[in-house]
Each structure stands twice: as structure tokens, then as C-alpha cells.
Amino acid sequence: xxxxxLRRTAFLLASLLLAASLLFVLLxxxxxxxxxxxxxxxxxxxxxxxxxxxxxxxxxxxxxxxxWLGGLARLDLGTSFVSKLPVGSEIAARLNVTVxxxxxxxxxxxxxxxxxxxxxAWRSDRWYGxxxxxxxxxxxxxPVFWIGMLLVTVFALRLRVLPAGGFPREDWAEPGxxxxxxxxxxxxxxxxxxxxxxxxxxxxxxxxLGSDFLRTARAMGESFGCAMWRxxxxxxxxxVISILGIELATxxxxxxxxxxxxxxxxxxxxxxxxISEHDYPVIQGVLVVSTLAxxxxxxxxxxxxxxxxxxxxxxxxxxxx
Amino acid sequence: xxxxxxxxxxxxALVLVACGSGQEGPAGGGATPDAxxxxxxxxxxxxxxxxxxxxxxxxxxEAFNGNVYEGLFRLTDAGKVDNLLAKEYAVSDxxxxxxxxxxxxxxFHSGKAxxxxxxxxxxxxxxxxxxxxxxxxxxxxxxxxxxxxxxxxVVKLAHRSVSLVYNLTYVWIVNAGAKDLATAEDGTxxxxxxxxxxxxxxxxxxxxxxxxxxxxNGGVVFHYFTDATALNNALxxxxxxxxxxxxxxxxxxxxxxxxxxxxxxxxxxxxLLLAFNDRRAPFDKPLxxxxxxxxxxxxxxxxxxxxxxGSLIGSMVPPTDPWYEDLTKVNPYDVELAKRQLAQAGYAKxxxxxxxxxxxxxxxxxAAFIKSELAKVGITVDINVITADEWYSKVYKNHDFAxxxxxxxxxxxxxWYGDPGFYWGxxxxxxxxxxxxxxxxxxxxxxxxxLKKANRRIAENxxxxxxxxxxxxxxxxxxxxxxxxxxxxxQFYAYGIKKS
Numbered sequence: 001x002x003x004x005x006l007r008r009t010a011f012l013l014a015s016l017l018l019a020a021s022l023l024f025v026l027l028x029x030x031x032x033x034x035x036x037x038x039x040x041x042x043x044x045x046x047x048x049x050x051x052x053x054x055x056x057x058x059x060x061x062x063x064x065x066x067x068w069l070g071g072l073a074r075l076d077l078g079t080s081f082v083s084k085l086p087v088g089s090e091i092a093a094r095l096n097v098t099v100x101x102x103x104x105x106x107x108x109x110x111x112x113x114x115x116x117x118x119x120x121a122w123r124s125d126r127w128y129g130x131x132x133x134x135x136x137x138x139x140x141x142x143p144v145f146w147i148g149m150l151l152v153t154v155f156a157l158r159l160r161v162l163p164a165g166g167f168p169r170e171d172w173a174e175p176g177x178x179x180x181x182x183x184x185x186x187x188x189x190x191x192x193x194x195x196x197x198x199x200x201x202x203x204x205x206x207x208x209l210g211s212d213f214l215r216t217a218r219a220m221g222e223s224f225g226c227a228m229w230r231x232x233x234x235x236x237x238x239x240v241i242s243i244l245g246i247e248l249a250t251x252x253x254x255x256x257x258x259x260x261x262x263x264x265x266x267x268x269x270x271x272x273x274x275i276s277e278h279d280y281p282v283i284q285g286v287l288v289v290s291t292l293a294x295x296x297x298x299x300x301x302x303x304x305x306x307x308x309x310x311x312x313x314x315x316x317x318x319x320x321x
Numbered sequence: 322x323x324x325x326x327x328x329x330x331x332x333x334a335l336v337l338v339a340c341g342s343g344q345e346g347p348a349g350g351g352a353t354p355d356a357x358x359x360x361x362x363x364x365x366x367x368x369x370x371x372x373x374x375x376x377x378x379x380x381x382x383e384a385f386n387g388n389v390y391e392g393l394f395r396l397t398d399a400g401k402v403d404n405l406l407a408k409e410y411a412v413s414d415x416x417x418x419x420x421x422x423x424x425x426x427x428x429f430h431s432g433k434a435x436x437x438x439x440x441x442x443x444x445x446x447x448x449x450x451x452x453x454x455x456x457x458x459x460x461x462x463x464x465x466x467x468x469x470x471x472x473x474x475v476v477k478l479a480h481r482s483v484s485l486v487y488n489l490t491y492v493w494i495v496n497a498g499a500k501d502l503a504t505a506e507d508g509t510x511x512x513x514x515x516x517x518x519x520x521x522x523x524x525x526x527x528x529x530x531x532x533x534x535x536x537x538n539g540g541v542v543f544h545y546f547t548d549a550t551a552l553n554n555a556l557x558x559x560x561x562x563x564x565x566x567x568x569x570x571x572x573x574x575x576x577x578x579x580x581x582x583x584x585x586x587x588x589x590x591x592x593l594l595l596a597f598n599d600r601r602a603p604f605d606k607p608l609x610x611x612x613x614x615x616x617x618x619x620x621x622x623x624x625x626x627x628x629x630x631g632s633l634i635g636s637m638v639p640p641t642d643p644w645y646e647d648l649t650k651v652n653p654y655d656v657e658l659a660k661r662q663l664a665q666a667g668y669a670k671x672x673x674x675x676x677x678x679x680x681x682x683x684x685x686x687x688a689a690f691i692k693s694e695l696a697k698v699g700i701t702v703d704i705n706v707i708t709a710d711e712w713y714s715k716v717y718k719n720h721d722f723a724x725x726x727x728x729x730x731x732x733x734x735x736x737w738y739g740d741p742g743f744y745w746g747x748x749x750x751x752x753x754x755x756x757x758x759x760x761x762x763x764x765x766x767x768x769x770x771x772l773k774k775a776n777r778r779i780a781e782n783x784x785x786x787x788x789x790x791x792x793x794x795x796x797x798x799x800x801x802x803x804x805x806x807x808x809x810x811x812q813f814y815a816y817g818i819k820k821s
Contacts, residue, residue, distance in 0.1 A: 031711065031714070032708075032710040032711060032714060033710070033713070033714055033718075036709075036710045036713035036714060037369065037376065037710070038369075038375065038376030038453050039376065039453060039455075039713065040378065040379075040455040041455065041717070041727075041729060041730075041731075042455040042456065042457075042458065042731070042734075042737075043453065043455060043457075044457070044458060045718070046450075047452070047453055047457065048718065050450060050451045050452075050453075051376070051451075051453055053451075054451060082369045082370060082376065083369060083370045083503070083504070083519055084370045084372075084375070084501075084503035084504050085370075085504055085519065090519060093518070093519075094520070152554060156554060156558050157554060157557055157558065160558060163558065163560060164551070164554035164555055164557070164558045164560065165551050165554065165555065165560075166521070166544065166555065166560060167521060169516070169518060169521070169522050169524065169542070260547060260548065261548075261551070262551075263521075263546055263547070263548070263551045263555075265518065265519070265520035265521035269520055269547070270520060273520070276708065276709070276710065277369070277710070278710055
């Protein structure tokens with residue numbers, strides 16, 4: 001396992017470097033000029049040229065790339081072209097919102113999806129099995145912003161029990177207020193996420209329910225609950241874990257939609273602003289951080305899968321790790 | 322020792338007097354305003370950074386002009402120019418030397434006293450080579466700024482500039498020693514910057530050392546939104562008290578009939594333009610431009626976008642500019658006239674052009690409307706949707722376009738028709754001369770006369786098609802009073818707002 005972790009970490013760093021280089025190049029290929037964000041109607045061509053000089057976007061690309069990579073190695077993500085604030089602290093402030101949002105929604109979705117998905121498979125012969133499955137199908141089809149707007153209309157505008165959006169200025173200094181403002185966004189994401197998770201859990205459970213090993217375990221005298229606990233769930237969880245990893249990563253990246261519906265100052269809105277203003281340091285910073293997050297999630301999912309499933313350990317590690 | 326004591330007593334007395342003047346009588350509504358109440362302001366315009374000479378944009382003007390920074394002069398919400406940090410000023414007979422006397426007892430938020438050196442530094446920041454100020458070119462007439470003593474500033478001009486004092490209203494006076502003005506501030510205004518949480522809020526706290534009347538409230542917080550619906554939801558749920566500029570006409574209904582809110586329509590200076598590239602065929606011909614102008618029913622467009630709000634002006638000059646004139650009759654809506662003009666210009670069989678349309682509201686809606694209107698006179702419009710960034714590169718910088726839509730927010734901006742190098746490339750020697758002479762006029766009356774002539778001429782030549790003037794709608798909770806309703810030049814003075 002130790003060698004595996006080492007190899008996996010090296011792979012992670014190499015992927016990160018490759019991604020960083022790729023996105024640096026791709027960004028420069030986009031049409032547009034970062035100086036445009038700083039000027040307004042009335043600016044002269046000389047002012048535009050001066051803006052470009054100030055930003056350093058007139059320097060040769062290799063030089064820009066080297067200085068950015070150098071900063072990255074020192075964990076310095078640079079300064080925003082537009083706001084002139086350090087990108088690192090801007091991202092940290094946004095992670096304060098996006099990370100709790102994603103994790104809370106993830107936990108809620110898992111807590112809902114596991115029992116419901118299991119039930120939908122186990123009781124597929126009863127009336128509510130197919131019903132649960134049908135509701136989940138519907139949930140996958142509904143766009144996330146629509147659910148968000150619906151929740152705002154009901155709970156904020158009609159009932160007035162929850163805020164329509166925004167995040168407290170005090171951040172997490174008052175955890176109660178911060179949680180209140182995250183409640184509707186968390187429920188919105190969790191609803192959509194659990195809908196798709198339910199379907200995966202259900203199909204994994206259906207596979208296990210029809211498997212030979214479960215039948216054998218029952219034949220050897222184990223109760224259904226015991227057989228399911230010792231053999232069934234463990235087998236069913238392998239595909240579900242990799243799906244969970246992917247879902248978590250997509251939610252982290254896709255939080256922007258919910259963030260904009262609820263006016264949350266999250267990472268996604270920072271990225272969108274950065275893109276519209278050609279603010280290269282911000283775009284690069286956000287993408288490097290989210291790439292890292294996605295790689296780490298994948299890494300964690302792999303490790304958990306290996307812990308759960310000894311066959312993976314034997315196969316990859318040659319049986320000795 | 323005694324004199325020191327006397328000083329302390331005098332200072333205390335001053336503080337008491339200041340406190341006394343801060344407590345004003347009840348507002349017109351009868352309820353007592355709460356001087357400690359913090360006003361929550363909702364806005365769609367977040368500053369890009371905090372420096373108006375480094376690309377801070379419309380947002381920083383809204384939050385900081387008059388609130389955190391002050392100029393030598395102030396443009397009031399009614400459009401009048403008042404003395405602010407300049408106590409008085411004198412102009413030499415030839416109009417080339419302005420001598421400003423500064424107000425005494427003004428301190429920056431950092432505690433330093435205001436001196437003439439700070440004013441010199443502040444003006445030179447705007448005219449500097451690397452300045453990104455949109456108004457830089459207006460101040461290029463300044464040849465030198467001198468500070469002969471701490472209380473006097475002498476500005477020498479290359480030629481007469483009748484708008485100099487007006488132009489100084491948006492030159493922030495900053496502490497010459499202040500650093501990092503893109504992320505921090507050091508002004509003389511009634512508020513200091515509390516905290517700016519980018520993407521979310523910007524708060525202003527009362528400045529206890531303010532030289533003038535203290536604010537009528539305990540501070541303000543600007544809440545920034547990217548979506549007009551979310552902004553209106555915040556107002557409906559009392560998360561904000563006031564919306565600086567309502568941009569969602571559909572949402573107005575829920576406030577107009579509701580006693581909890583007040584809706585006020587003031588004067589705006591934002592014009593929606595169908596700007597032609599006057600350099601290139603077919604729009605190098607005034608007749609073609611006039612035909613297009615006459616083929617579009619501006620009243621119907623305004624009605625469909627703003628449902629009865631806003632107004633038609635028929636030219637570049639809004640009613641708040643002194644040289645305004647109703648020119649809507651110059652190119653009236655008349656489809657038959659448009660067809661005749663097209664035939665006369667040699668386009669009897671119609672023509673085709675690409676309309677570069679910024680991707681954000683209301684441009685795509687307006688573009689679709691224009692396309693259907695022009696189809697009726699045989700003109701085919703290809704709508705090309707572009708981002709704001711592309712617009713600056715393609716249209717503004719490279720002049721690579723046939724026609725475009727754009728909102729022009731500033732007042733007194735008819736002068737761009739005097740610059741043939743501007744993006745629309747309107748080249749008319751007579752107009753350029755009038756506009757140049759207007760700036761060098763001896764009196765405001767003379768200036769007004771010349772700019773009226775220029776404005777009439779560009780309308781007659783349909784230099785652009787001025788579709789309509791935006792409404793400026795402020796929606797506020799009904800317990801609020803004392804807020805600006807016009808918001809000229811994107812300003813939003815917050816110090817007078819009272820909450821009861």
C-alpha cells in the first residue's frame with residue numbers, strides 16, 4: 001500500500017503540472033484582451049497599451065509562463081489583473097462557501113440515496129419500489145436552477161422562513177446564520193445529486209440481490225440481513241464509491257449554477273467573473289485549485305475502493321502490498 | 322498649560338455642536354429617523370477594484386463618489402455643480418489660470434490634513450500616462466498644476482475650458498502619500514471603507530473626523546448581485562432596503578402597488594445606441610442611416626423593453642444636459658420615408674449588414690426587434706452576439722464592424738461626435754469645430770449654443786440611431802428617505818439616507 005500511495009501521489013503531481021500547462025496555453029489562445037476589462041468607453045489607444053504594459057500581458061508567453069509556474073511552486077497564485085487582490089486569498093475566501101456547500105450537500109445526498117436506492121431495489125415488487133425509482137428518474141431530468149428558484153419562491157418569498165440568497169458578511173463567525181443561508185442551496189444540490197445516486201445504488205443492489213454468492217450465503221444458513229451486511233453491501237459499494245467520487249467532483253465544479261441562483265460568493269462565481277474579464281491569474285488559480293480538488297477526490301475514492309475490495313489490492317499491487 | 326486646556330474645551334465644544342447638528346427633526350413621514358441605522362443597498366454594479374484611475378469601473382463610482390472620496394466640486398443629484406473641497410475659486414481674464422482656495426480643517430481618513438500638494442497629486446493621477454480614467458482626455462487641457470502654499474492650487478490650461486470645474490467633480494482628492502489605492506482608500510468623505518468582500522458586499526463606516534455634516538445614518542452596506550431577479554428577491558425579503566438602479570422592468574409591478582415600497586423615476590443619462598460604422602459602406606451615406614433610423618419604431622421598442630418607462634430623445638443629448646433639445650421629429654418613424662430614402666441612396670433592392678450585439682440585456686432583445694423592423698424595408702440584419710470583451714477588441718479598438726448596439730452611460734458625451742477617431746468614425750469638420758469651440762467658449766451660454774448646433778447636425782445626418790434614453794428607477798422600502806433618485810454619472814450619495 002505504501003508504494004501504491006507514493007506512485008499515486010507522483011501521478012497526481014504530474015497530472016496537475018500537465019493540466020496547469022495546458023490551461024495556461026489554452027487561455028492564451030482565446031480571443032480577447034485582459035486590458036479590455038480595465039478600460040471604458042472614452043479610453044484612448046494609448047491607455048489600452050498602458051493597461052497591457054501594467055498587466056504584463058505584453059510580455060513574451062514563455063516568460064509569463066515561467067513566472068507563473070515559479071509562483072505556483074512557492075504556492076503564490078499571483079495578483080488579479082482586475083481587482084489587484086492576491087488570488088490565493090480570494091480563492092480561500094470563496095472556498096469558505098463552496099467547500100461547506102458541496103460537502104453538506106454530498107452528505108445529505110448520500111444519507112438520502114443509500115436507503116432509498118436500496119429500498120427501491122429490494123422492494124421492486126412492491127408498489128413503492130418502482131415509484132421511488134420513477135421519482136429519482138424525474139429528479140435527474142429537472143434542471144438544478146429550476147429547483148433552486150422554486151425553493152426560493154416557496155421558502156423565501158412566500159413563507160419568509162429562509163433568506164432568498166446571499167451569505168453573511170461575518171462569514172462563519174456566526175455559524176448559525178451561515179448555515180441558514182446555505183440551507184436552501186444545500187437542499188437544492190442534494191435533491192439533484194441524490195436523484196442520480198439513487199439510481200446507481202439501486203442498480204448496484206439489484207446486481208447483488210441476484211448474485212450467486214448471496215444465494216450461497218443464504219443457503220449456508222445466514223439470515224438475509226447478515227448475508228447482505230457481510231457480502232452484499234460490500235460488493236455493491238465498489239461501483240457506488242467510484243460514482244460517489246465522480247458526483248462529488250462534479251458538484252464541486254457545478255456549484256456555480258446554484259451559487260448564482262442564491263447569490264453566494266463561491267468559487268464558481270469567481271471563475272465566471274474571471275473569464276468574462278480575461279483575468280488570467282484568477283482563472284488559472286481557480287482552475288488549478290479545482291483540478292487539485294478533483295484529483296484528490298479521485299485519489300480518495302481509489303484508496304477507499306482498495307480498502308473495501310481486496311481483489312483490487314491483489315491485482316494492482318501484485319499481492320504483496 | 323492653560324492654553325492647552327482651553328484648546329481641549331474648544332474642541333469638546335465643537336464636538337458637541339457637531340453632535341447637535343447631526344440630530345435633525347423627524348422626517349416628513351412623521352416617524353423618527355434612526356441615525357444609527359445601517360442602510361442596506363442592493364446593486365448590480367460591483368467595483369472591479371477601488372481605484373477609478375485603474376479600471377474600478379461604474380461600481381466604484383457608485384460606492385465611493387462623494388461617500389468615501391470628494392472632489393474639489395460636487396455634482397449634485399439635481400445636476401448642479403457645488404463647491405466641495407474648494408472653498409472658492411477665481412479665473413483669470415484669459416480663462417487660462419484657475420486659482421482654487423481649499424477648505425480648512427479637512428482631514429483624510431488616515432488623519433493627515435488635506436493640503437494643496439494632495440490636490441496636485443490627485444489631478445496628476447488622472448492625467449498620468451498610465452491612468453485608465455475614462456475621463457482622462459477631458460483633462461488633457463491642463464498644462465500644469467501648482468501648489469504655491471498649502472491652501473492654494475493653481476491650474477494652468479493650454480486653452481479655455483468651460484467645463485473644467487464640471488470635469489473636476491469626478492477627480493477624487495486622495496492623500497498623496499496613500500498606497501495601494503486599488504484595494505484600500507484614503508479620502509476625505511463622510512465614510513471610510515469598512516470591508517470589501519469581493520463577490521458579495523462592500524461596507525462603509527461613518528468617519529468621525531468628517532469636516533462637514535455627518536451622515537444621517539450609521540453606515541451603509543452595498544450588496545452586489547449579478548442577477549436582477551435575485552436583487553428584487555432581496556428587496557422583497559427585506560435583505561436590502563433600496564435598489565440603486567432597477568434593471569428588471571417586469572419586476573416593477575410587485576413594488577408599484579405595494580405600500581411597503583416607494584418607486585421613483587428620476588433622470589438617467591444612459592442611452593441605447595444603434596451605432597453605425599460611419600466610415601464604411603453602406604453606412605457612410607447619411608441617407609442610409611436616416612432610412613434605418615426612420616424604419617425602426619423606437620416607441621414600440623421602448624414600450625416592449627421598459628413598459629412605459631424611459632423616454633425618446635432623438636439624439637445623443639439627454640434632458641439633464643444644458644444643451645438638450647427634443648429632436649425626435651428629425652428622423653420620425655416612417656416606413657414609407659425610409660423606403661424612399663433607401664431607393665434614393667441606391668439601395669432600392671435592399672441591403673444586408675451584420676449587427677454586433679453585446680450578449681447582455683437589453684441588447685439581444687433590441688437586436689431581434691431591429692431585425693424584424695428592418696425586414697419591412699428590405700434590409701436583412703445578421704445578428705452577431707459578442708461578449709463585452711470582444712466588443713472592446715473588435716468594435717471599439719479595431720473598428721471592425723458595420724453596426725453595433727451599445728449603451729452609453731455618461732452625460733455630456735455628445736462631444737465624441739467631434740472625434741473622427743472614435744469607434745463610430747463620424748467625420749464632420751463642422752461638428753468637430755463646433756464641439757472644439759464649445760469647450761473653448763467664454764460663457765456656458767456660448768457653449769450651450771454651439772453644442773445645440775452640433776447635436777442638431779448629427780441628428781440630421783443620423784450619425785447614429787439613438788433608440789431611447791433609459792429610465793432611472795430607484796425602488797426603496799417606504800421607511801427610507803433622503804436617497805438620490807437621479808444617480809447622474811452613476812453616483813449614489815448615501816450620506817443623506819435616513820431610515821425610520
